Amino acid sequence: MAGRMLQPNVMAPYGEGTLLPSRFPGKAVRNVQSRRLMIAAKSQTRSVDDLRRSAQMAAAQGGDRAAYEALLRDCVPLIKAVAARQGVPADRNDDVVQDVLLTIHRARHTYDPTRSFTAWLCVIAERRAIDLLRQVRRHGAREFHLPLAFDTYPDEGVDPARGVDQAEASGRVTEALARLSPRQREAVEALVLKEQSLTEAAVTTGRTKGALKVNLHRALKVLRDKMERSE
Amino acid sequence: MTASPHDPLIGELAANLKPVRRLWRPALRALSWLGAVAAIAFVLAVFADVHALWERIIAAPDMWLAVFGSALTAVLAAIAAFELSLPDAPRAWAWLPLPGALLWVAASSLGCLRVWFLPDTHVAELGESRDCLIFIVSLSVPLSALLFLMLRRACPLRPGLTAAVGGLAVAAAAATLLNFFHPYDVAATDLAVHGIAVALVVGANRALASRILTASNFASFGVTTGPVRSN
Numbered sequence: 435m436a437g438r439m440l441q442p443n444v445m446a447p448y449g450e451g452t453l454l455p456s457r458f459p460g461k462a463v464r465n466v467q468s469r470r471l472m473i474a475a476k477s478q479t480r481s482v483d484d485l486r487r488s489a490q491m492a493a494a495q496g497g498d499r500a501a502y503e504a505l506l507r508d509c510v511p512l513i514k515a516v517a518a519r520q521g522v523p524a525d526r527n528d529d530v531v532q533d534v535l536l537t538i539h540r541a542r543h544t545y546d547p548t549r550s551f552t553a554w555l556c557v558i559a560e561r562r563a564i565d566l567l568r569q570v571r572r573h574g575a576r577e578f579h580l581p582l583a584f585d586t587y588p589d590e591g592v593d594p595a596r597g598v599d600q601a602e603a604s605g606r607v608t609e610a611l612a613r614l615s616p617r618q619r620e621a622v623e624a625l626v627l628k629e630q631s632l633t634e635a636a637v638t639t640g641r642t643k644g645a646l647k648v649n650l651h652r653a654l655k656v657l658r659d660k661m662e663r664s665e
Numbered sequence: 666m667t668a669s670p671h672d673p674l675i676g677e678l679a680a681n682l683k684p685v686r687r688l689w690r691p692a693l694r695a696l697s698w699l700g701a702v703a704a705i706a707f708v709l710a711v712f713a714d715v716h717a718l719w720e721r722i723i724a725a726p727d728m729w730l731a732v733f734g735s736a737l738t739a740v741l742a743a744i745a746a747f748e749l750s751l752p753d754a755p756r757a758w759a760w761l762p763l764p765g766a767l768l769w770v771a772a773s774s775l776g777c778l779r780v781w782f783l784p785d786t787h788v789a790e791l792g793e794s795r796d797c798l799i800f801i802v803s804l805s806v807p808l809s810a811l812l813f814l815m816l817r818r819a820c821p822l823r824p825g826l827t828a829a830v831g832g833l834a835v836a837a838a839a840a841t842l843l844n845f846f847h848p849y850d851v852a853a854t855d856l857a858v859h860g861i862a863v864a865l866v867v868g869a870n871r872a873l874a875s876r877i878l879t880a881s882n883f884a885s886f887g888v889t890t891g892p893v894r895s896n
Binding site for chain 2: 494495496497498499500502503506507510528531532535536537539540541542543544545546553554557558561562565
């Protein structure tokens with residue numbers, strides 16, 4: 435902090451995460467907010483919160499997972515506040531948070547720790563919120579919510595017997611799986627049903643990769659034989 | 666501490682965290698792309714009649730003004746494109762190439778007037794104008810590929826605008842390099858062909874590259890994403 439005096443937080447509403455939702459979401463509010471963001475970005479004085487976040491992001495750029503996790507958790511209320519200011523509906527707020535978290539992850543190498551992290555984050559959150567609002571507006575223009583029409587729409591391609599066939603087939607698979615040896619079933623569950631990689635499956639089951647491969651190969655052979663015989 | 670619906674995503678992002686190398690400043694990145702353009706110019710100069718080019722430029726002030734204008738547009742548009750590729754860049758960067766572009770268009774238009782006052786000037790015929798178009802478009806392909814490979818490293822949240830400004834940089838650079846093989850004065854038809862070539866390159870870049878840049882935004886997360894479920 436050498437030579438840098440801390441001033442009252444110019445980003446206080448964001449910094450504290452206590453920004454109240456605007457009663458008048460719109461252009462005027464956005465302009466005020468943008469001006470505030472620009473002032474904060476240009477300001478040489480940064481809040482303690484902002485400096486901490488900058489340091490955490492710098493550590494994350496170096497691969498510090500704990501700092502990164504703490505930073506992302508800290509970002510969530512700020513992103514929600516920005517999304518609310520932009521007029522994002524409450525039920526879509528979490529979508530903006532998810533988008534922004536992913537963007538931070540993708541763009542983390544573009545962040546310059548000498549600049550305000552909070553301003554950087556707020557600009558990204560604003561843009562992602564606007565993207566979502568445009569998407570909602572586009573969907574709203576071409577889609578209608580007609581639950582009754584959906585329920586009564588006749589599906590001409592439907593095959594009433596298909597459900598019964600599927601139930602029978604899944605019953606046969608369950609029965610065939612039950613007849614596998616425990617090790618074979620374990621390999622099928624980990625590698626096929628849970629779609630784990632060999633390394634992950636080896637960690638979760640405690641078997642070697644070779645043993646898992648052999649067990650899976652044998653299990654598939656047994657299953658194939660049983661399914662062919664039942665047909 | 667209450668569990669947040671974003672905890673799984675945050676956990677996954679933190680688990681996938683790898684150290685990253687901070688991105689160079691946009692001006693430096695633009696300079697390295699312009700260095701590649703300069704290298705191409707050097708290679709072209711070996712095959713071109715540089716002495717004749719120099720005499721042409723000295724004889725007609727509007728010509729060196731047009732060359733200076735196109736080169737300035739290429740430099741400014743490249744800087745603007747690299748600035749816009751940052752997620753928090755203001756949209757105003759897109760105006761940066763405007764002075765260069767105005768000078769380029771004004772000086773080229775002045776050249777057209779000269780054809781009316783000096784009947785001896787060698788005006789490009791339709792076939793020669795077509796060669797200009799082919800040269801600009803062909804040279805734009807490798808220059809665009811290199812530029813978008815570099816822009817992809819950042820995380821542009823306005824991919825369309827970034828791609829269009831990048832396209833202008835590429836078209837202006839190609840038009841500048843065209844002067845090595847352009848032994849005739851600019852006429853209205855020639856200017857129109859140059860304009861079409863530039864518009865083609867900018868349009869193609871905007872259409873193709875914006876998709877590439879958008880796809881790159883979420884290409885390398887290595888995490889599962891989906892709708893967030895609130896508790």
